[in-house]
Amino acid sequence: xxxxxxxxxxxxxxxxxxxxxxxxxxxxGRVVCEQKNCYRVVTESGIINAKVSGKIMYDACSREDYxxxxxxxxxxxxxxxxxDAIIHGILKRYxxxxxxxxxxxxDEQIIAVNIDIxxxxxxxxxxxxxxxxxxxxxxxxxxxxxxxxxxxxxxxxEDVEEKLSEVLDIAIGxxxxxxxxxxxxxxxxxxxxxxxxxxxxxxxxxxxxxxxxINKLLGDERLKVGEVRQGDEKGxxxxxxxxxILIPNGGVVIDTPGMRELHIxxxxxxxxxxxxxxxxxxxxxxxxxxxxxxxxxCAVKKAIQDGIISEDRYKNYIKLKKEAEFMAKKxxxxxxxxxxxVKVKKNNCKKGxxxxx
Ligand SMILES: Nc1nc2c(ncn2[C@@H]2O[C@H](COP(=O)(O)OP(=O)(O)OP(=O)(O)O)[C@@H](O)[C@H]2O)c(=O)[nH]1
Ligand SMILES: [Mg+2]
Ligand SMILES: [Zn+2]
Numbered sequence: 001x002x003x004x005x006x007x008x009x010x011x012x013x014x015x016x017x018x019x020x021x022x023x024x025x026x027x028x029g030r031v032v033c034e035q036k037n038c039y040r041v042v043t044e045s046g047i048i049n050a051k052v053s054g055k056i057m058y059d060a061c062s063r064e065d066y067x068x069x070x071x072x073x074x075x076x077x078x079x080x081x082x083x084d085a086i087i088h089g090i091l092k093r094y095x096x097x098x099x100x101x102x103x104x105x106x107d108e109q110i111i112a113v114n115i116d117i118x119x120x121x122x123x124x125x126x127x128x129x130x131x132x133x134x135x136x137x138x139x140x141x142x143x144x145x146x147x148x149x150x151x152x153x154x155x156x157x158e159d160v161e162e163k164l165s166e167v168l169d170i171a172i173g174x175x176x177x178x179x180x181x182x183x184x185x186x187x188x189x190x191x192x193x194x195x196x197x198x199x200x201x202x203x204x205x206x207x208x209x210x211x212x213x214i215n216k217l218l219g220d221e222r223l224k225v226g227e228v229r230q231g232d233e234k235g236x237x238x239x240x241x242x243x244x245i246l247i248p249n250g251g252v253v254i255d256t257p258g259m260r261e262l263h264i265x266x267x268x269x270x271x272x273x274x275x276x277x278x279x280x281x282x283x284x285x286x287x288x289x290x291x292x293x294x295x296x297x298c299a300v301k302k303a304i305q306d307g308i309i310s311e312d313r314y315k316n317y318i319k320l321k322k323e324a325e326f327m328a329k330k331x332x333x334x335x336x337x338x339x340x341x342v343k344v345k346k347n348n349c350k351k352g353x354x355x356x357x
Pocket of ligand 3: 282285290291292300301
């Protein structure tokens with residue numbers, strides 16, 4: 001008898017079809033948690049421990065080639081009584097929210113995959129920052145998930161309406177909610193997004209109340225919630241790993257550890273989507289290649305002068321565009337390097353075979 005219904009766990013028809021065509025003698029499961037190369041995977045029969053196959057490890061060029069929380073995977077068993085099950089393949093991802101690892105390396109860190117909604121959480125007190133929000137929204141658009149802004153701790157804010165309108169001005173085409181886990185304001189609205197079969201991830205800085213909100217949705221205190229520092233109200237990084245949680249009578253949510261900074265990968269398309277207002281204005285510039293600096297007939301500069309868009313928003317747009325372009329170049333070089341690596345691996349295999357014959 002099945003314990004879990006995979007559709008309720010977010011399984012889409014396309015993924016189910018892909019699995020059936022590729023893996024005849026395997027079981028389908030979803031990664032709920034990952035800790036030091038050890039995965040917890042939910043299948044129809046229950047939750048099991050699993051590891052990746054040697055082939056996945058051998059073929060992997062980067063982090064992207066390993067399973068992440070939210071992934072659908074093909075496992076060899078649906079029980080782990082005789083030891084960890086083996087993950088033999090990762091099904092195609094329909095969305096991926098990732099960032100660049102902090103520091104000089106350009107490695108990618110995957111925050112969540114196969115999510116329908118990215119709840120961008122920001123508190124209405126000291127964590128409130130429109131420029132940071134633009135960065136998160138751009139990344140969310142790039143991820144393929146629908147961004148929804150969740151402004152938390154409404155009970156601690158005296159000018160909710162004003163802040164809401166500031167956010168609505170910059171979050172073009174994005175739903176924005178103000179919520180409070182203390183007074184329950186906005187919680188019903190939030191619940192409407194998390195319906196059966198949908199997957200939503202809570203993403204944002206530490207201490208904004210992501211785990212508290214998920215506990216609200218669960219109706220119990222399952223997730224650990226932490227204090228915030230006195231003074232700047234920064235969180236203490238209470239959640240330390242990503243986890244996928246089934247909401248009774250609802251969909252699936254992913255809790256994520258609070259981020260210090262969101263370093264971006266190549267999110268060029270996401271930036272274009274987030275800053276549609278500026279992109280559209282730029283079409284009216286006199287010169288096609290206008291850099292919106294000092295050219296005559298610049299529609300963007302005029303909009304700034306007329307107060308239609310703020311100078312800060314414009315500056316952030318330029319900054320994000322440059323960062324994304326830089327990362328695009330880096331990623332291109334890496335892809336070329338990886339394809340060479342794959343070729344070398346293939347040649348080595350061939351050589352190995354030839355020597356055997
Ligand atoms: N006043 C008020 N406090 C809240 C609200 N939501 C959360 N808090 C408090 O904020 C603190 C941090 O909450 P968490 O849920 O741990 O925050 P988090 O975003 O999960 O933080 P990390 O796990 O560190 O990323 C806790 O002390 C909560 O009680 C709210 O709506 N109003
Ligand atoms: Mg947390
Ligand atoms: Zn211009």
